[in-house]
Amino acid sequence: MSGTVRCPDCEAVVPDVPELRAGHRYVGAAPGCWAAYTELLGRQLSDPALAEARMLAVDAYMAQHPGAPGRQASQSVWVHLIGLYLTLERGYDGISSARAKALAAAPEASFEWLEPPASYGSSTVLDVVAAATADEHRDAVRRWAMSVWGAWGAHQAAIRTRADDVLGGTRGR
Numbered sequence: 001m002s003g004t005v006r007c008p009d010c011e012a013v014v015p016d017v018p019e020l021r022a023g024h025r026y027v028g029a030a031p032g033c034w035a036a037y038t039e040l041l042g043r044q045l046s047d048p049a050l051a052e053a054r055m056l057a058v059d060a061y062m063a064q065h066p067g068a069p070g071r072q073a074s075q076s077v078w079v080h081l082i083g084l085y086l087t088l089e090r091g092y093d094g095i096s097s098a099r100a101k102a103l104a105a106a107p108e109a110s111f112e113w114l115e116p117p118a119s120y121g122s123s124t125v126l127d128v129v130a131a132a133t134a135d136e137h138r139d140a141v142r143r144w145a146m147s148v149w150g151a152w153g154a155h156q157a158a159i160r161t162r163a164d165d166v167l168g169g170t171r172g173r
């Protein structure tokens with residue numbers, strides 16, 4: 001065993017996994033944290049009762065691990081924060097949220113880098129991995145998502161405005 005490391009983004013203490021260090025090309029997570037996330041997605045994919053939780057978990061994880069400033073990371077943070085907003089504040093389901101996110105990520109859209117918060121909240125992917133039942137799992141994803149959304153409080157107004165602008169064009173005005 002090679003010990004543990006603290007994820008530089010969410011601060012979860014995770015196993016160090018040297019062979020995974022190449023990692024994702026723009027997510028900033030520690031490899032052990034990314035491994036916990038992929039385990040989580042696997043569990044959600046194998047259980048239809050967790051389909052909605054999966055959509056929210058993707059938004060929470062990506063918004064909690066923005067990575068290094070750059071076009072792709074900027075867009076990812078914006079789009080997943082829009083997903084958190086629509087699900088948590090507007091009550092969108094996963095499909096509607098995915099549709100709205102696709103609109104927001106139109107090829108001509110540009111996204112300035114949002115200065116990340118000092119802390120991404122106290123809840124992490126590990127809290128969800130620890131959940132035993134589907135109900136606990138869904139609750140844990142929701143708490144995690146709320147925590148991440150709250151952590152980005154300084155940018156919430158901008159996210160709401162952007163999302164509402166994007167969706168304004170789809171209301172058949």
Ligand SMILES: [Zn+2]
Binds near residue numbers: 007029030034
């Ligand atoms: Zn992490």
